[in-house]
Amino acid sequence: MADPTAKFQTIPAITTELINLNAIMHLPKPTEAFMSDIHGEYDAFQHVLRNGSGNVKQKIRDCFAGELNEATLQRFAFLVYYPEERLAYLHQHETGDELQQWYLDNVQRLVRLLAFTATKYSRSKVRKAMAPNFAYITEELLYNDDRTADKQAYYWAIIQHLIGLRQVDAWIAATCDTIQRLTVDRIHIVGDIYDRGPAPDKVVEALMARGGVDIQWGNHDILWLGGAAGSALCIANLVRISARYNNLDILEDTYGINLRHLAQLAARYYGDNPAFRPKVATGDELAADEALDITRIHQAIAIIQFKLEGPVIKRRPEFGMAHRLLLDKLDAAQTHITLNGHTYPIHDGCFATVDPTDPYALNDEEQAVISQLVTAFTHSERLHRHMDFLVSHGSMYRRYNHNLLIHGCVPVDTAGEFVGLTLQGKTYRGPALFDLLEENLRTAYAHPEQRADLATDLLWYLWTGPNSPLFGKHDMTTFERYFIDAPETHDEHPNPYYQLRHSADFVRQLLTAFGMDPATDHVINGHTPVKKGKSPILADGKMFVIDGGFSRPYQATTGIGGYTLLDNSNGMQLVTHQPFTSKADALAHLTDIVSTKRVVETEAKRRTVAETDVGRQLAGQIATLEKRLARLQGE
Known part of the structure; x- marks a missing residue:
């Protein structure tokens, strides 16, 4: 990294810069905004960005x-x-x-x-x-x-x-x-720009134009990073989610991903199926033939996904996911499935391409479709432009100005001890697990031509693995929710972290493990929507959960339209946003998002730049310049 003081080599230049830097150190700490789980809701995000969360x-x-x-x-x-x-x-x-x-x-x-x-x-x-x-x-x-x-x-x-x-x-x-x-x-984005909403690409463009941005990757962002890195499994998952939420336009119109081959395959093998009809936003309508096309695509890509999971689970026993091999648990007629000693009837089954003798094998048409999709994703210039930004400005976690930013969780057992992933005899837990997964993500993204290596497989593990910090559950029961009515099979077993994070002692332990001050610092989480009536402030104010429902499908659960956490020189404020109707409506009636601010921490003395991470960097520059000045004055 270049030395920012290198250009100051004369006594007048050094003294001028020292005066400037010392003056900056006494300025008030600038305002930071934390947002999470935007999920493509560009208009609402853009409005909050433009109005500075009401500021x-x-x-x-x-x-x-x-x-x-x-x-x-x-x-x-x-x-x-x-x-x-x-x-x-x-x-x-x-x-x-x-x-x-x-x-x-x-x-x-x-x-x-x-x-x-x-x-x-x-x-x-x-x-x-x-x-x-x-x-x-x-x-x-x-x-x-x-x-x-x-x-x-x-x-x-x-x-x-x-x-x-x-x-x-x-x-x-x-x-x-x-x-x-x-x-x-x-602006800190604490994960999940992508999926569900219509315009994540516009969110990224706005962030690219804005500057002063960092991103903590969310599990849904990982799918798109994985798609650009050539992970067939990540691609199958994100196409399935796009179909589920009637959002295939983002693939075809925005990123130039041709779905014609997938649609042809889907029309050949699949018909209407209630479990796979797309979720349509309130006020939107789909023509019957379009809804049928999406329903067919949804089934086709879901079956491809379930098939692709088999080889990865088998070649990576260290992932501990053998219990997620489900296609081979179907009976010969494919009308029942046996899980954990219990047999359940299948409803809305769509297994026309599943060979009972080799259930995880793609047929020739499916193989051609997924190969075509991998090529399209790895060669989409616009997608790579956006993913390059996520990689260059993103990380698994961030320590910034007394706040630890994590999208999902730090995997632990019920006693609060870190758990993780064992690879080649070494177990990675806590911060070491985050660092391992980030290193492999960057490797996989840099080498999209390597598609069956550990780094690429770990991208999928980040999405759905039992000890993934971004998933935070033991199982992703997508198959069961599609095909089995029994609610007990749908339980995904959240990591104990989500109960323990209510404890101030536990949060202080986390902060200590990540090299932060347990007395003054905080943890900021996204990922889990805060249910209506529940507080986003946990552990005596040491933990903030800021997924408040930017994503419209979650607003019935949260009752609001999202949270923004603000951190300025006077302290921290939690801003609660009401649901955003549309930009057109806001402009026509000059109706702002009604935002409620709650002061959650007040500083006795206004904080200055000197008390920030930037201030620490400036202090280092000041020390360097003072030494240089002393040397010149002594010559």
Whole structure:
């Protein structure tokens, strides 16, 4: 890693940088936002991103206290959230002097709001957040007081020339984006961008454009990383989930994955089947023929998935998953299955391609289909662009500013002792298990041509393995839920972690194991939706579970539309978001997501940059520069 102090080699340069760095250390700690389990719900995610989890409107209230009535404040807030859309509306409804006055009023307001938002940052950081094309103009407006007589004419001339040169709309959009970026400095995504919702690709694009982002991979993200890495099993799972949630468009239209061969196979062997009909969102409709096509595809890819599981389970006995070999437990007629000494009837069976004498063998058509899909996934440029971002900005866990970020769990037994995975005689538990799995994920992603190696098989283990930190259960009972009515066969046996994490002593043990301070630090989890009426704050405030239901299928369980956890210089706040209807509805009625903030931890003294991970890095740079300065002054 390059030395950031290397360019400062003279006494004037070093002293200037030392003054700058020491000043930055005394600035307030910037705001961080934590979100999880977005599951492709782009519109809701984008709205929360744009309104800074409610912080943008609060800053407007604070900046213009007593100056704006509620209607004006709401219109201005939506200008900051959605500048392009509000400007388009403005041009349809305002002309002439009214339009000119609107520009003069709102450019001035945006400059004031930007100045108010920028107080926590150095000029250098504010400049980096600006659109380069407008940085000079914005700084002139930002750092000149329009109330000073000598500057009024200069200030207003800039604004009027922006209007006259027809650059004012672009400047407004750029400035609104800067305000959004400065309101929340860093975004942590605690897993599961993908699956269920319609537009995970747009979520990734928004994060790529935003900057200041890190990602802790979720189990659903692993399927897509595995697909890009050439894992046939990950591909089968994610195609099945896409069919289940009526979301095959993401494959075909967004990532260019051709499903024609799969559809032809499905039409040849499968018909209508109630267990495999797609789940359709409220308000959406599917034509009967389209629903039938998806139902057939759903069955075809599910059977391919169950077949593909067999060879991996057999060649990896160390995964401890032999009990998940189910196709060979069917009777000869394929109407009953025997599990754990009990025989159950099969309902909605679809085993036309399953050979009872060799149940895990793909037939020639299935082999051709899965080979074609693997080729399509490994050669999709857009998919790899998005997965490259997830790999470069992602990790299995992260320690950041006194918070340990983990999507799922740290596998333990009922006594709270770490359990894990034994490979070649060595058992990996706790942080070592996370590190092993991350190392192998990166290896598998870097070498998609190797498709039956341990690294690729571990990608699938991350999705469904009994001691996977991202799955957090002993079994994934997909087969049983499709084909067996008996509820006892559906139990997936969550890891004891999910009960133990209510204990402050247990959470302190986790923090210690991951090299953190058990007295001051926290664990932040996603993955498990917080049920209606339950608190997301556990273990006396040491643990936060922030999966609150961005994903619409979970909102009946959670009763809300998601959580955001905010960590700023004054402490931590949990923001509860109400369900988001649509962007169009929000813009038509200027209806914001109603957000409730709950202060969960307050700092007695406002925290500064010096108390953050960035501050520790700056302290190292200061020490290096001081040594260099002392050497030069002694020469």
